[in-house]
Amino acid sequence: MAGLIPFNRNQKSLRAPGFDDFYNVLDDFFADAWPRRNLLADTFKIDVQDCGSDYCVEAEMPGVKKEEINLELNEGRLSISVQREENSEETKKNYIHKERRYGSVCRSIYLGHVTRDEIKAKLEDGVLKIMVPKEPKAVEQRKIDID
Numbered sequence: 001m002a003g004l005i006p007f008n009r010n011q012k013s014l015r016a017p018g019f020d021d022f023y024n025v026l027d028d029f030f031a032d033a034w035p036r037r038n039l040l041a042d043t044f045k046i047d048v049q050d051c052g053s054d055y056c057v058e059a060e061m062p063g064v065k066k067e068e069i070n071l072e073l074n075e076g077r078l079s080i081s082v083q084r085e086e087n088s089e090e091t092k093k094n095y096i097h098k099e100r101r102y103g104s105v106c107r108s109i110y111l112g113h114v115t116r117d118e119i120k121a122k123l124e125d126g127v128l129k130i131m132v133p134k135e136p137k138a139v140e141q142r143k144i145d146i147d
Contacts, residue, residue: 043105044082055111055132062126069128073116078132081106113137 049056059080061069072079083104090097113135120131 043107044080046080046107046109048109048111051131053134055114055134057109057128057130057132059107059128059130060126061123061128064123064126064128066123069123071119071121071130073114073119073132076112076114077108077110078114078130079106079108080128080130 045060047058057078057080061082064082064084068082068084070079070081070083072081081104084102086099086101088097088099111132115133115135118133122129
């Protein structure tokens with residue numbers, strides 16, 4: 001969230017003295033990023049290249065396991081989705097701390113006419129690499145008779 005600016009903040013005559021620190025604390029609280037950001041807090045980055053007979057797709061997915069990734073191709077649209085579930089439990093003396101987090105994110109890109117049978121995907125060092133072969137275009141040349 002961008003900085004929070006209270007109404008009439010610049011008009012010192014309307015504020016009681018000693019509240020400057022209070023306003024600074026509010027601005028700092030709302031301006032700072034959350035301390036625990038992960039893949040599902042935002043989205044993942046995708047690069048698509050035309051490599052001649054294939055489309056080369058790279059998606060940055062640090063910390064994601066291949067079991068959490070779902071790839072689908074439907075009518076030329078490649079969908080990459082990630083679904084994660086995180087559970088943690090910490091017990092100290094009489095204090096029990098439990099956290100659960102669920103999230104999913106999906107990106108779809110239209111590639112056009114592609115061959116779905118020979119798609120290859122590999123997750124390595126936090127980068128998902130997908131090779132999607134293009135459908136060969138038939139070159140039709142036909143003689144046209146003139147009347």
